[in-house]
Amino acid sequence: MSSAAETIAADFDAIDEPLETQMTLSMGPQHPSTHGVLRLDLRLDGELVVKAIPDIGYLHTGMEKLFEYKKYQQGIVITDRMDYLNPLGNNLAYVMAAEKLLQFEIPERAQVVRVLMCELQRIASHMVWLGTHCLDIGAMSVFFYCFRQREKILNLIEAASGGRMTPSYFRIGGLMMDLPAGFDRRVRQFMDDFPEAMDTFNTLVTGNRIWQSRTKDIGYISKEDAISWGLTGPCLRASGVDLDLRRDNPYTGYETYDFDIPVETGGDVWARFMVRMRELEESYKIVRQALERLKPGPIKADAPKVVLPDRDDMRKHMDSLIHHFLIVAEGFNVPPGEVYHAIEASKGELGVYMKSNGGPKPERVHFRGPSFVNLAALPVMSEGEMVADVVAIIGSLDIVLGEIDR
Amino acid sequence: MTEKLHEFVETLKSANPEWVGDVKDALGEVTVTVPREHIFAACEFLRDSLGFDMLADLCGGDRGPEEDPRFEVNYHLFSTTHHRRLRLKVLLSEDDPKVESVTPLWKTADWHERETYDLVGVVFENHPDLRRILLPSDFDGHALRKDYPLRGYEPYSMN
Amino acid sequence: MGLENKIFESLPDVLTVKLDAVVNWARKSSLWPATFGLACCAIEMMNTVSARNDLSRFGAETFRASPRQADVMIVSGRVSRKMAPVLRRIYDQMPEPKWVISMGACATSGGVFDNYAIVQGVDKVVPVDIYVPGCPPRPEMLVHAITMLQDKIMKESVKDRTDTIEAESRGSIVPGTLPVTEGTALEAETEVEVAQKNISRPYTIPSRHERRRSF
Numbered sequence: 001m002s003s004a005a006e007t008i009a010a011d012f013d014a015i016d017e018p019l020e021t022q023m024t025l026s027m028g029p030q031h032p033s034t035h036g037v038l039r040l041d042l043r044l045d046g047e048l049v050v051k052a053i054p055d056i057g058y059l060h061t062g063m064e065k066l067f068e069y070k071k072y073q074q075g076i077v078i079t080d081r082m083d084y085l086n087p088l089g090n091n092l093a094y095v096m097a098a099e100k101l102l103q104f105e106i107p108e109r110a111q112v113v114r115v116l117m118c119e120l121q122r123i124a125s126h127m128v129w130l131g132t133h134c135l136d137i138g139a140m141s142v143f144f145y146c147f148r149q150r151e152k153i154l155n156l157i158e159a160a161s162g163g164r165m166t167p168s169y170f171r172i173g174g175l176m177m178d179l180p181a182g183f184d185r186r187v188r189q190f191m192d193d194f195p196e197a198m199d200t201f202n203t204l205v206t207g208n209r210i211w212q213s214r215t216k217d218i219g220y221i222s223k224e225d226a227i228s229w230g231l232t233g234p235c236l237r238a239s240g241v242d243l244d245l246r247r248d249n250p251y252t253g254y255e256t257y258d259f260d261i262p263v264e265t266g267g268d269v270w271a272r273f274m275v276r277m278r279e280l281e282e283s284y285k286i287v288r289q290a291l292e293r294l295k296p297g298p299i300k301a302d303a304p305k306v307v308l309p310d311r312d313d314m315r316k317h318m319d320s321l322i323h324h325f326l327i328v329a330e331g332f333n334v335p336p337g338e339v340y341h342a343i344e345a346s347k348g349e350l351g352v353y354m355k356s357n358g359g360p361k362p363e364r365v366h367f368r369g370p371s372f373v374n375l376a377a378l379p380v381m382s383e384g385e386m387v388a389d390v391v392a393i394i395g396s397l398d399i400v401l402g403e404i405d406r
Numbered sequence: 407m408t409e410k411l412h413e414f415v416e417t418l419k420s421a422n423p424e425w426v427g428d429v430k431d432a433l434g435e436v437t438v439t440v441p442r443e444h445i446f447a448a449c450e451f452l453r454d455s456l457g458f459d460m461l462a463d464l465c466g467g468d469r470g471p472e473e474d475p476r477f478e479v480n481y482h483l484f485s486t487t488h489h490r491r492l493r494l495k496v497l498l499s500e501d502d503p504k505v506e507s508v509t510p511l512w513k514t515a516d517w518h519e520r521e522t523y524d525l526v527g528v529v530f531e532n533h534p535d536l537r538r539i540l541l542p543s544d545f546d547g548h549a550l551r552k553d554y555p556l557r558g559y560e561p562y563s564m565n
Numbered sequence: 566m567g568l569e570n571k572i573f574e575s576l577p578d579v580l581t582v583k584l585d586a587v588v589n590w591a592r593k594s595s596l597w598p599a600t601f602g603l604a605c606c607a608i609e610m611m612n613t614v615s616a617r618n619d620l621s622r623f624g625a626e627t628f629r630a631s632p633r634q635a636d637v638m639i640v641s642g643r644v645s646r647k648m649a650p651v652l653r654r655i656y657d658q659m660p661e662p663k664w665v666i667s668m669g670a671c672a673t674s675g676g677v678f679d680n681y682a683i684v685q686g687v688d689k690v691v692p693v694d695i696y697v698p699g700c701p702p703r704p705e706m707l708v709h710a711i712t713m714l715q716d717k718i719m720k721e722s723v724k725d726r727t728d729t730i731e732a733e734s735r736g737s738i739v740p741g742t743l744p745v746t747e748g749t750a751l752e753a754e755t756e757v758e759v760a761q762k763n764i765s766r767p768y769t770i771p772s773r774h775e776r777r778r779s780f
Binding site for chain 1: 432434435459460462463465467468469486491493512513514516517521538539540541542549550554556
């Protein structure tokens with residue numbers, strides 16, 4: 001449509017080659033391989049990509065404006081819909097930023113459960129990444145195997161919180177409710193079956209010659225470019241930079257767990273693939289360690305004016321009932337200040353900038369989505385590649401349009 | 407925990423005292439307010455000499471139509487070598503919301519500045535390609551301003 | 566094998582059925598969806614297609630990427646203002662007979678997002694047959710929606726659902742947006758209209774399906 005022409009960059013036409021040998025192709029927004037509603041303007045010379053410009057905004061939801069009209073507790077529900085493959089990670093970033101403003105101490109059981117759920121969520125997110133990446137490149141059966149594992153994790157998350165994909169499990173001050181009885185037995189059951197699934201993936205994909213030739217030496221980005229473009233997460237670790245916020249800026253007790261950070265130096269699609277496959281094994285280790293540390297204890301911080309009381313307490317004691325009513329109806333006042341908190345989500349550094357002016361609703365909430373920043377580097381990675389490789393590069397960046405467009 | 411950051415701020419101040427307007431230390435973070443003419447030079451010094459090689463986030467905010475200065479732009483710097491974070495803040499008034507772009511220093515600022523322009527209305531000078539990124543290109547107004555209504559002006563309907 | 570033979574021996578050689586029954590049975594049993602996954606509901610749609618809840622048991626064997634080969638469009642996810650014209654265009658590209666399932670709270674009514682950016686209900690853009698609530702709806706709910714749509718299709722009449730009349734559909738092209746082959750009557754029409762400049766053209770002419778909403 002004609003308005004599409006206005007969204008093309010001003011310097012798109014300033015290319016040396018004459019127009020007769022090149023074609024402009026608009027890939028998307030409805031496309032099976034763009035992982036959401038992303039539009040790519042590709043200037044092609046035959047099959048070779050001369051220029052690639054992403055056009056985003058087709059899923060813009062105005063979430064940042066919505067946060068300013070909702071109380072802090074209500075905002076947790078909105079964060080689920082942002083990066084919808086890693087909702088517990090979004091919840092955690094938002095909740096921890098608010099806890100930083102309120103200067104809360106979180107009890108130990110809540111911290112261990114947070115680590116456990118976040119790592120399970122990381123495995124689930126990487127399952128979708130692997131399934132859709134393989135589906136785009138052509139290995140369709142891996143999609144079904146991955147989603148089979150993901151269904152098991154979604155059942156676990158549903159048992160804990162009630163929602164498969166939009167759990168909203170964390171609260172400011174701790175957790176929504178305690179883990180159900182028998183949860184650790186079910187997680188252990190899943191973990192016992194998981195190494196066999198990893199073997200299946202390695203047999204089907206990692207050792208596959210076709211896969212290797214479609215992913216090696218494609219979509220290269222150098223170390224300096226990666227830092228300058230702000231890449232984080234597996235995309236940065238695949239270019240040789242040893243940076244992981246779980247180890248370098250630790251939160252929720254991650255400094256007490258024993259895990260390695262996989263780093264590759266290739267900088268191409270294959271390196272990003274290998275980093276994520278090895279991250280799955282590291283997450284497996286962390287979940288095992290977290291299961292050992294689960295001890296009975298309180299799951300919410302001790303702050304009656306901010307944290308909702310237990311339902312039993314609320315029914316028996318008058319002051320709990322009053323607190324419950326006030327927290328739900330009026331919200332709690334957060335002391336004025338601003339804070340930036342970043343966690344290592346499955347896609348990179350998920351940062352929340354939260355500014356409060358002393359009232360029950362935040363003044364400004366900004367989410368630094370890792371996919372937003374990673375996608376900006378797509379032109380650098382895909383110029384000089386074939387059109388079919390652009391699909392592989394988008395898959396390796398692991399983008400989620402909900403997080404990009406917010 | 408913030409002593410090293412204060413050392414960095416002292417180094418910044420000794421390089422050029424005009425760069426450092428106001429230093430705030432709260433909740434474990436250090437915020438430096440930089441006057442808007444000097445933001446590019448301050449960022450360049452921090453990137454080259456003090457090791458802040460990654461721009462983690464650049465976000466703008468609207469303080470409200472009655473406040474003066476109305477807009478603020480926050481630069482969150484991060485270092486991949488010493489893993490510390492520093493926030494720089496630039497305050498802009500409503501009649502002249504212009505600030506220089508830091509895209510030549512960190513290429514990631516490109517899209518962040520486009521988003522800030524789109525949603526808040528701050529104009530970044532010398533930006534390679536400043537146009538709307540999230541809202542439709544024919545959208546009227548800047549959505550994240552406090553005087554823009556939440557539900558917009560007209561509901562969308564094709565029938 | 567034996568049971569079939571026994572049944573066929575007891576039936577007459579020629580059967581007469583209603584045309585509606587046969588055609589609708591064929592249409593409902595092979596509803597191929599078009600991929601229109603937008604947001605979180607798209608992931609639940611992918612879960613519905615994968616091994617545990619298998620949608621291809623009910624006829625939705627493959628999800629066609631091209632709308633020209635699809636029967637049903639499952640709008641799964643929130644539709645933003647920038648995306649709404651694209652949605653309408655994809656709907657127009659689907660050939661009749663076509664149905665729309667609006668999956669999820671955001672597609673049905675705007676969902677959690679009552680703000681400037683999201684269209685409050687996808688039925689402001691395309692006509693919808695089945696609404697599925699939920700945020701996101703469970704895969705079993707989407708399966709139920711497909712079976713409900715199959716029941717609805719069985720109740721339709723074949724004579725109601727003809728293709729859009731050609732002149733109407735030609736009239737729905739907005740001048741200047743599509744390339745026009747030189748020398749054809751289409752070029753003459755668009756030039757005359759552009760010269761006149763006083764014809765206000767709606768974005769699309771409603772098809773017969775849309776005008777007859779009561780089933």
